Amino acid sequence: MKKIIPFLILALIFCMIPPGGSSANTAAIQLGSDVLFEQFHSLIEGKKVGLLTNQTGVNSQGTSTIDQLRRDRSVTLAALIAPEYGLDGKTPASQEVTPSIHPVYGIPVYDWNAAKKEPSDVFEHVDVLLVDLQDTGARTNPYITNLYDCLSAAAKQGKPVIVLDRPNPLGGQLVDGPVLEAPLRSSIGPDTLPLAHGMTIGELALFFNRNIGADLTVVPMQGYTRAMLYQETGLAWTPNAPQLGTLPAVFDSLATGIADGTSLLVADDFSWIGGEGIDANRFADALNASLLPGVVFLPDTRNGAGGVKLQIMNVHLYNPVKTGMYILAYARQLGHFPVPQSTDTEISLLDRTMGAAKISEALAQEKSPQDLEALYADQLAAFKELRKPYLIYGDEPYLPLLPIKSKAAAVPQAGAKGEANPVQPSDKPVQTGTKPAQPGTAPATPGAKPAQSGATPAPTAVKPAQPAAKPPAGKPAVKPPVAKPATDKVAYLTFDDGPSAVTPHVLDTLKKFGIKATFFIVGRNVPGHEAILKRTVAEGHAIGGHTYSHDYSIVYKTKEAFFADLEKGNQLIEKASGIKPTLFRYPGGSTNTVSHKYQDAKQYSLANPVMNAIKAEAANRHYIFIDWNVTNGDARSNKYTAASAIANIKQQVKNQKEIVILMHDSSTKSPTAQALPEIITFLKSKGYRFDVIRPDHPTVSTVK
Missing domain, CATH: 3.90.1150.140 (Aspartate Aminotransferase, domain 1)
Incomplete structure (x- = not known):
């Protein structure tokens, strides 16, 4: 019996693993590939799948979609399609690649270069075509031309397409540049988009399909918002082209x-x-x-x-x-x-x-930049209206309830690349899940009305995959810009020396109160706490550097030693979060005297201290330092209490217009986390609003 027990335990473990493998997720959002395997696996179950992907086709944990499908016994990965630069992203764009058999998987691999005709015979091998590619947010990215061609070819062949959504690295609010004119369609411009379109690849698929009519399903992301930049998603950046490494x-x-x-x-x-x-x-x-x-x-x-x-x-x-x-x-x-x-x-x-x-x-004609912008202002405004019905995400984190389906009633002959006339929307706006289009906006087509929950679509409408979810009572689906409160008093909560096990407790409190703060990170504390740092960024908090070692004897020896240590910490922060800090805080503050003790006596003196050299170099490197003018006193000892931390704040906060509060979230600072709810409540009672520190508001660096 004892010999059988280990095998029973192993069998139990295997039973707990879902078809696509482990899906533990520490990122701030879930990608379309995560959502596919966790919620909508039935879309591919029992099917022969073709996959258009490359090295960017990984889930939020870095596992490739190829590997997920290969492990999935309920699915047959029947063909791989590689876009420009190949499956690994390293094949020269100009290199001719012929269809081949994958040396490991033994399945066909097709080259789908955007400048060439799509391979029609790929559809002979598959029941459904899956698309998992990371876009750049630019109209000129060839991968969105691959997507356009994929939808066109699938519509002709009568095969369904599933697009696994991914973030737009530039965010969903940057929409700018000349709008493509139909005669100039090419491999770097398949549709009437501006240079920056502000759409995810899933939203682009819905937009393209308005005139293609493919059997399209988009698997949306979970937790994504329109305002998110890639740095805020908690995801590691996988270069999608050799020249776009960062x-x-x-x-x-x-x-x-x-x-x-x-x-x-x-x-x-x-x-x-x-x-x-x-x-x-x-x-x-x-x-x-x-x-x-x-x-x-x-x-x-x-x-x-x-x-x-x-x-x-x-x-x-x-x-x-x-x-x-x-x-x-x-x-x-x-x-x-x-x-x-x-x-x-x-x-x-x-x-x-x-x-x-x-x-x-x-x-x-050497026109001014303002003249250039005026040339496309009207077309850009028209595009912003045109794209609205195809947007999935709004201001609130998106929660997928069902996949998003789109299929037009007919395929216009003018839908292919090279059409003579600009593409116009052909039917009602697509209902895009839990964040519908902004109420009151003009429909893209004259006479068309936004789909409402429970409304019966016209016969030619693109059918929504799920009913429109009603926005919270009293709130518009897409929030208008919110004016700042009338108060002119602002409090900046700052936390030094994390991340640590204390940080999640701080984050929980901030989330409960709906408040954002600024965290100054010690680089040596990042390894092992990457998920906490990703969460910090994803929840909208600001981060800055606080050196790698926080060791006075190292950082204040010389100017060169300080920046070597600061940059070492910043590199770890950037690797974990995707953000390279421009804000930083000096260990001990900018007016510290402890640096005198450790500065190299051969180079510096009391009359010419190391701090002067460091500050001058920081300005040259465009770093912005942040001091403080209020502290809870937790830096003085590890034996302080929550009550003493609260008392210190109350004693120092009078009626200042702007306060920067120094607190710590290192592993020995649990009382700070315990005191935080009462500190926030007290500051609110004093009429303070809360904000993060930004590089464009440097006055907070001089409050000390």
Whole structure:
């Protein structure tokens, strides 16, 4: 009997594993692939599945969708389809790839390069085609052309398509740039989209399908909101192209990569752009004088080419498309580079990128950036209305109840790439789950009305997969901008030295009160607490650096030692959260005297202390330090109590307009977490509102 027990335990463990493998999820959201295997597995059960994917097709835990399907005994993975750059993302885009048999899985692998015709024979092997690809948020990304072609081919073959949704790295609110004109459709522009479309790949599928009529199902994400940037999802970034290895590169590629086809040069992961004949200082001055949000420009001449280095200061404010238009306009005015023009026989790469020939024509005339923006303002406004019915996500975290289905009544002949006329919506807006379109917005088609819960759709309507969920009573489905409260008193709650086991208790309290705070992270505490850090970011809190070691003897020895330690910590923060901090807090504060004890006596003195050198270098690196003017006293001892922490706050808070409160969430600071509810209640009674610290509000760095 004793010999049998281990086998019984093993059998029990296997019985507990779902068909797609373990689905434990520590990310802030669940991807479409997570939701498919956990909620809607019946969509693929018993079917032969073809999968359009590459190295980005992984779930929130990093497990590839290929592996999930291979492990699933109820599903047959019958074919793989690779987009540009191949299954591993490393195949040169120009390399010809012929259909082959996978050396390990023994199944067909097809190359579905966006610039070529889709393979029709893939549908001979499958019952359903699954799509799991990470988009960049740009119209020029070839993967969305793969998606368009996939839907077109599936509609012709009568095969269903399931799209597993993923975040738009740029978020769902950045919608800007020239809108593609139908004659300029190509492999880098399959439909009438602006340069930044602000849609997830699932929403794009619904948008494309308005005129294609494929049997389409979108498996939405759980917990995603329209305002989320990729850095806030808690997901690790998997580069979807060799040149887009980091999230800043994804953003900057829309600012500088749109110069494709001109003589301008781009380097440093799209963060540098320049050209011959351009004065770097005048270039930087013109751009900085434009006060473009969230970014500054540093003059940088390379090999005779005058250029600028882009420094993202606030990713939430940064608009790379707008930035790119200003870069192009000023570069043309300063360097007079030749602007390529399309001919009757060939469309220039610049025109294909812009999607409209009028941009290159205006550049040739050295028009201002404002003139460029005016050229597409009307079409952009029309697109924003056109896309509304196909949006899935709103301001509140999305909760999938059912998959989202879409199938038009007929397939218009003009729906394929190269159609002569702009695509128009053909029927009622798609009902997209728990966050319906904003009430009162104009429908995309004259006479069409947004679908309401319980309403009977017209015969030609796209049928919703689930009834429209009513928004909470008294609240619109999509919230309008909320005005700040009348009070001019603001409290910034800050927590140093985490993450630790105490941090989740702090986060729970903040969530209960609906309050956001700022956490200054010690890098050595990140390993083993990555999930806590991801949760912190996902729940809308701000994070900053607090060095790696927090060891005065290390960080305050020299200027170089300080930044080596700070950067080491920031790298761990970025690796875990996707966010590279620009905020930081000095161990001991910016006016500390303890640094005098540890500074290198050969380089520094009381008259010329190490802190002066560190502060000057921090300014050069565009770091913003944050001090405090109120503390709960938990830094003085580990023997403090919740009552003493509350008393300290009450004693120091008078009627200041702006307070930054220093607290700690390291492993020995449980009383801080216990005191937090009463501290918040007290501050509210004093008329304070709460906010996170942002780099664009640096006055809080001088409150001490």
